Structures are given as C-alpha cells and as structure tokens.
Amino acid sequence: MNTKPRRIFALVVLILVIIAIAIILINLQNKPSQVFNTDRAWQDVLAQMQMGPRTPGSKAHQQAVDYIQAELEKAGWKVEIQETERMGHPIQNIIAKRGSGSPWVIFGAHYDSRLVADHDPLLSNQTLPVPGANDGASGVAVLLEMARVLPKSSDKQVWLVFFDAEDQGRIEGWDWILGSRAVAESLTKKPNTVVIIDMIGDANLNIYREISSDKAITDAIWYTADKLGYSNQFINEEKYNILDDHQPFLELGIPAIDIIDFDYPYWHTMSDAEDQISPASLSIVGNTLITWLEGDLGLK
Numbered sequence: 001m002n003t004k005p006r007r008i009f010a011l012v013v014l015i016l017v018i019i020a021i022a023i024i025l026i027n028l029q030n031k032p033s034q035v036f037n038t039d040r041a042w043q044d045v046l047a048q049m050q051m052g053p054r055t056p057g058s059k060a061h062q063q064a065v066d067y068i069q070a071e072l073e074k075a076g077w078k079v080e081i082q083e084t085e086r087m088g089h090p091i092q093n094i095i096a097k098r099g100s101g102s103p104w105v106i107f108g109a110h111y112d113s114r115l116v117a118d119h120d121p122l123l124s125n126q127t128l129p130v131p132g133a134n135d136g137a138s139g140v141a142v143l144l145e146m147a148r149v150l151p152k153s154s155d156k157q158v159w160l161v162f163f164d165a166e167d168q169g170r171i172e173g174w175d176w177i178l179g180s181r182a183v184a185e186s187l188t189k190k191p192n193t194v195v196i197i198d199m200i201g202d203a204n205l206n207i208y209r210e211i212s213s214d215k216a217i218t219d220a221i222w223y224t225a226d227k228l229g230y231s232n233q234f235i236n237e238e239k240y241n242i243l244d245d246h247q248p249f250l251e252l253g254i255p256a257i258d259i260i261d262f263d264y265p266y267w268h269t270m271s272d273a274e275d276q277i278s279p280a281s282l283s284i285v286g287n288t289l290i291t292w293l294e295g296d297l298g299l300k
Helices: 004-029 038-051 059-074 133-149 178-186 215-227 247-251 279-296
Strands: 078-086 089-099 104-110 157-163 193-198 207-209 234-238 256-260
Touching: 038 059, 038 133, 038 279, 059 078, 059 089, 059 133, 078 178, 089 178, 104 133, 104 178, 133 157, 133 193, 133 279, 157 178, 178 247, 193 215, 193 279, 215 234, 215 256, 215 279, 247 256
Parallel strands: 104 157, 104 193, 193 256, 207 234
Antiparallel strands: 078 089, 089 157
16 A cells, blocks of 8 residues: 555644644733633622712722722732822822832722713713713723732732822812822832723723823833734724823833723713723733733733
C-alpha cells in the first residue's frame, strides 16, 4: 500500500492542529487573566439605584458611601474616606489602595448623582434629582468589580477612587468636579497615570477619544479595546473636550484620560435609569481596563 497519501494527510492534520493551537494562544493572550463578572457589576448598579438619587447631603448619598466602602473592604482593599469641604459643602471621597511602587495608576469614577434634571424635556422634571444609572452608578459598578478581580498581591500600586460632588455645576453655590480637585490637591507625589470612567453604561455604547486626554494612554487603551474586539464601542476618533474628573490631574502635569460616552441622550434627565444602560457595556469597559493593566503595565 502506498504510504505517501497517508503521510501527506498526517502532515495536513498536524499543520491544522498547530494553527488551531496558535489561534487559541493568541485569544488567551488577548483576554484578561482575571474575569470581569458582568452579573456582579450589574447588581452594583441595581443596589445604587435602589438607594435613590445619590445627591450630596441625602440619605442615599451616605448609603452609597457605606456600600462602596463595604464592598472594597470585602475585596481586601485598604480604604480611606477623605473628608474635606469645598464651597461650604462637605466632601467624602472614597480611596481604595493596593500595592506600592511604580507604576502607580489611579482609576476614578464619581458616585454622586445630580441635584437637578435640568436637561429633562419636561419642565416639571427639571427641579427633580437625576436617578443617575449611567451618570454615576455605571462607573462605580465597573470599579467595584475591578476591585474584586484585580490581583491581591503586586509590586505595582493601584488606587480606585470614588469621587464626590462631580456633577453639581451650573447650580447656585456649586461647581463641577469638586471631589476630584480635593484628591488631586492632596497628592504629595504624582501618579504615573489617571484613568477616569464616566457614563460608560449606555446600551448603545460609543466612546470617542476625549480631546484633552493624554494621547499615549488613550492610544494604549484604545489599542487594547481593538484587540478585544471592541472597536465599535471604543471609536478611534476625537469628538469632545469634556470638563471631567481628569482635568485637575492634567492641570498638575499628571497624565490622565477621560473614558466617557457623551452621546448618551438621557444625560441629566429623569430617564437616566437602569433600563437605558446595559450590563454588556460595563463588561466591555471593565475587560478593556483589566487587560490594559495586565498587558501594558504587567500588573499580575
């Protein structure tokens, strides 16, 4: 019997197996070793929404502080509450710390919701507090789930910061980004990177490159998103220049970026509720940030 066809067939099979293994290895390299749990993150959104609007000075605001602190401590983070004052208003920033050394990366999101829904199409709604599912709860949920899955031991330093009083600008006696200014001004050393996430739960997620953000960090994170198949959500074009919690750090010469979907149609309205956001969007952002940490910064 002629063995040549058998040898050719065996060689073809071997080549196909090698190709399949290579594809699997590439896919594994492009995925975070720590898995972002979408369901848990979604429960964090729902827990915040059940409290009601987390407006400064409200009972729900304090409940949010207590909830975030408890979840961080359960995940093994060292947690501090920075209590300060801005424009006569008490500020509570929640700062979770892990690791030491360099690089030092700060992730941030605001947890307060806006006092007035001044963009609502109904005039009668414009004095009511915003529910804040996307604008507040979504960023908090992503950071809390990151807290659960990031490595417990590392020679790198990571902070997760939950800013108070971000969203109260254009209201008498208030201004924007009060909490993040307090954190930035309190730093005695400069972190290597600050990454802010805001309004990242939109069911129709479209995150453009924010114009004032650090270009190198933006390039790296958008490249990571593309590797993970999220190029339709992380759009590689500049669109908006946003006043957000990254700004106080940029003003101090700290590389910082803002990851935000500013095309959200329910911004500062009573319709900013959980039915307008998606668990999948939380996962897209969370997985991108975790993969970027593990790949580009080697936080393992």
